[in-house]
Amino acid sequence: MTTNAQHWLKELTTQYRIQLSMLLALRTLMFVSQALCFWFFSNIMGIFITQGSTLVNELIPLFIPLFIASTFAWVVIKYYLNVRVAKLQQQVETDIQNRVEQTLNSQQNALCRQYSSYFWQHVWISHIPAISQFLTQYQLQKMLSGLIPVFVIIAIIPINYFVALILLITLPIVPLFMILVGKGAAKLHQQHFIALERLGGLFVDRLKALTLLTSFNQHDTETARLDEASKLVNDRTMRVVGVAFLSTSVLDFFSTVAMALIAVFIGFSILGEISLGPELPFTYGLYLLLVAPLLFSELKNLGSFYHQKALAESAAEAIYPVVKQENTNNQAFANKTGSQNTSWQNLHWQNFHIETPSLKAENLSLQQGEHVFLQGPSGSGKTILLEALMGLRKSSHQLTGKCVLLSQSAVITTASVRSNLMLDRVLPDKTLLDMLNKVELTPWLHSLPNGLDTLMGEHPPLSGGEAQRLALARILLQQADIVLLDEPTAHLTNEQHILLAELINRLCLSQTVIWASHKTLPDNWFSQQWIIEQGEILCK
Incomplete structure (x- = not known):
């Protein structure tokens, strides 16, 4: 079921659709320049290893400038992309902060009293940055992970349809297990936030009442209570870390297995031991070995950013009751x-x-x-x-x-x-x-x-x-x-x-x-x- 907080996250995504589309275009151009860089590098290595000295002298001066140009384009686009992502993150955080401040200006102490001081600290320090990272990293990576693998597989089919078939079978397994493992991550993160907020509020309250605790000789009692609350937070923290570790391990396992299959097939194909699909020369084989990991890398990035989705959903659940209160009066x-x-x-x-x-x-x-x-x-x-x-x-x-x-x-x-x-x-x-x-x-x-x-x-x-x-x-x-x-x-x-x-x-x-x-x-x-x-x- 889509909650109001999740619906609000979708509204934010729609609000910044133009900026995200521009980032997607830059990210795609960066991938293309990286793929071209690998293509020119594969040709250079193929010429050095398989061709005669005459062809080396004729072709190397052609491919090296192209290799340098594509590498330079890759670096420049990546730098500009990072700058644009940072600016969009700042814009998103500023917009959400303004909405929270507008509500605070409208309701003032009536709103502040409803939440602990630790909650308000988390709003500025954790919740708002989590939502901005969700928009600028997870949402962007999600669109990219659905776009680039399709284009690359279509480009690989003419080179060797069997490699494309291996990728077509193994690639969907990665996001499938990512979703299965990360399904409960949002709930765990939300419980973790609540436990942290309660522990922080409990600690602040005891600091404020330190004189009173001294008067009634309650230091040991309250220390034990804080210790129990701290153990609960540690337990919740380890659950979140465990889910993150399991998700990363599953993604690495399936990516490694898929790449091993592709490497074995390409190696035996070049040696002539396997003849499935068109013949694979050394240049094409090396290029496929360089490009295929990029596809799994995009999906693994999506897997790592998937936890940002869980963080953002938990943050939205916390912030939404505040930002939804419009200044109607x-x-x-x-x-x-x-x-x-x-x-x-x-x-x-x-x-x-x-x-x-x-x-x-x-x-x-x-x-x-x-x-x-x-x-x-x-x-x-x-x-x-x-x-x-x-x-x-x-x-x-x-x-x-x-x-x-x-x-x-x-x-x-x-x-x-x-x-x-x-x-x-x-x-x-x-x-x-x-x-x-x-x-x-x-x-x-x-x-x-x-x-x-x-x-x-x-x-x-x-x-x-x-x-x-x-x-x-x-x-x-x-x-x-x-x-x-x-x-x-x-x-x-x-x-x-x-x-x-x-x-x-x-x-x-x-x-x-x-x-x-x-x-x-x-x-x-x-x-x-x-x-x-x-x-x-x-x-x-």
Whole structure:
């Protein structure tokens, strides 16, 4: 059965059909120049060995320039072909990366949260290159392996039909066993990718929680768990390597047997011991012995690239759920970038729903300037609802106007304090300083060596509460119509929670706010409550 991911690979092949056709033409020309090189070499050797000195002096000056010219053409075409393949690989990788980046820009953290950090590393490091190599190597070799053997066998038939018959019988055996051996390779590669991703995610999670593991003296337990996961990955790796080795061994065996049959037949034919088909002079015999391995070489290359097909199918299965998500909600994307002009209006929605995961509400209403307290147990879908309201997830309705989101963990880039606040905009220093003063970060700013120009680096000089205050200043500078708060005090102490919550409430009094929180907040801050229970949003 053809999966959606495999269908997507076929679409990519169609998309780059013109470039692949040009590469096929170059590869065919390279093969022709190589075959001509062998033909002229065979004639030179035949003249030296079988002809008299007079013919040697007459014919060698004719064939040597042709031999040199065909060899030069072979080398030049091969170099140009490699250049074109590298450029096409880069183009394919860039196009897929752009599609992934477009989806990430559209859905942002809502999409990132669905996969581990190790998965995203594999997307850029392994999956995208595997797909580009599948298109530029496997697909090209597949077309070449179906084209060249037919032409060569047709050319060999007039020379000796029995050699052509041997090739006609033995050549199909190679791809047949290649398909049989490699049939389960895609599944093995997919299992290998999943095992690697899980091991990587497990290792990263334990690194993040290293302090906690030390506190509870769990180093030995987690080491044993990592060791068990590592053994599973090693087992999967050896299965993939075993399949690759078996496939290569089978291809080498049948190629060797076929070439041995041809060499024995040609040798006995030249000696006059066998007389099947037209007589084989030394020149023709040597040429057939040089050209026949090229045919098996093309099929063996296809066999080695066949594993790239398995890799690409596994990579496509991983990437396709990401790239298939089209940016259908241009309005929501404009909301996130702040480039749209639609003004914020009161909303009255009926039959609001999110398909995946399932979340629905019979009625949702929100007035300008209203503050909503969003509640529900962990995993009930509070974050998913906020992401859907921003347009980061597909849903029946989305907010108009400019929206900003403050999440549980503040994202602080390695750039300067100024860059973290402005986000590629240009704002006067006075505006930035006034906002930092509002969020009570002026003393922290004065402690920095270069003020607004101090680089945050990999380890920003901020406590958890200070990082959230800096993120709050950043979203307030956006002057958004609607502020969405996804448990901004979740990782703070109770004292820090109270101080930051009061600060957020005071600074956002004039804005529309939807605030999700597990922690206690005063009822008089909110005009209504949205409670999520068993996939349904209840308004109170």
